[in-house]
Amino acid sequence: MSTLLDHVIDRAQALKLPISVQFDLTYRCNERCVHCYLDHDDHGELSTHEVEDVLDQLAAAGTLFLIFSGGELLLRTDFFELLEYARALRFDVKLKTNALLIREAEATRIRDLGVRQVQVSIYSHRAEIHDAITKVPGSLESLESPPSVSSRRRAFAC
Amino acid sequence: MTDLYIARGDRLAARTLASETVILRPDDSGLYVLNEIGTILWDAADGTTPLATIVEQVICPRFDVDAKTALHDAIEFVQGLRDHHILNVSDRPVTSHAAAAPPAETAS
Numbered sequence: 208m209s210t211l212l213d214h215v216i217d218r219a220q221a222l223k224l225p226i227s228v229q230f231d232l233t234y235r236c237n238e239r240c241v242h243c244y245l246d247h248d249d250h251g252e253l254s255t256h257e258v259e260d261v262l263d264q265l266a267a268a269g270t271l272f273l274i275f276s277g278g279e280l281l282l283r284t285d286f287f288e289l290l291e292y293a294r295a296l297r298f299d300v301k302l303k304t305n306a307l308l309i310r311e312a313e314a315t316r317i318r319d320l321g322v323r324q325v326q327v328s329i330y331s332h333r334a335e336i337h338d339a340i341t342k343v344p345g346s347l348e349s350l351e352s353p354p355s356v357s358s359r360r361r362a363f364a365c
Numbered sequence: 366m367t368d369l370y371i372a373r374g375d376r377l378a379a380r381t382l383a384s385e386t387v388i389l390r391p392d393d394s395g396l397y398v399l400n401e402i403g404t405i406l407w408d409a410a411d412g413t414t415p416l417a418t419i420v421e422q423v424i425c426p427r428f429d430v431d432a433k434t435a436l437h438d439a440i441e442f443v444q445g446l447r448d449h450h451i452l453n454v455s456d457r458p459v460t461s462h463a464a465a466a467p468p469a470e471t472a473s
Contacts, residue, residue: 269382
């Protein structure tokens, strides 16, 4: 894949197209990671329509690889609406999330919408370390607790 | 010969960059790049226009090729894309939502 991917990237660069874009949908987050470059405060965010308008522009500009990040994406109540919109525009979508709000139903919907990658940050297998970084007691356990992990694993498996 | 109808795969990510179309399958990260003629077929794959019509009305006027040869090559090509789950190929019109929608806008 790398050779063909290199060709795509070279082609996009030659055409001066933004082939890959990270779109931070919100400042809000339900963790307080010590290393995060955001202050986690609510500075306001684009409306659903405004995000969709940007996505239209990105599709027209030639963006293929789209990373949805934040903040924590799933704090947006319109997250799945935006994801569905992005997939209808045939973006290749990757999500960066802490997964605290992803249970079986959300994982199934993410899979069914054709998201290619989901990146979840786990800072340690030791809860005291992970939780010290996220500043949210129980955050690792929340990811590991049944049925969430097993159901997420089943839902994401294609 | 029976008419063939072609429709773009529902779940694919895709973008047309100038005359090439980049396609990604989300389920296995399969990456494909269609050339100019492949891009013409992808753009025209609305599920309702017969392949023979696409060849006759879009490909033949643009390339120095007779309709019979072009259709033979196009059938071989779309069957290859079908095998890679890029196109749905049917002997009757395909009415899926994604097939009916226009392709994502083209960057040039």
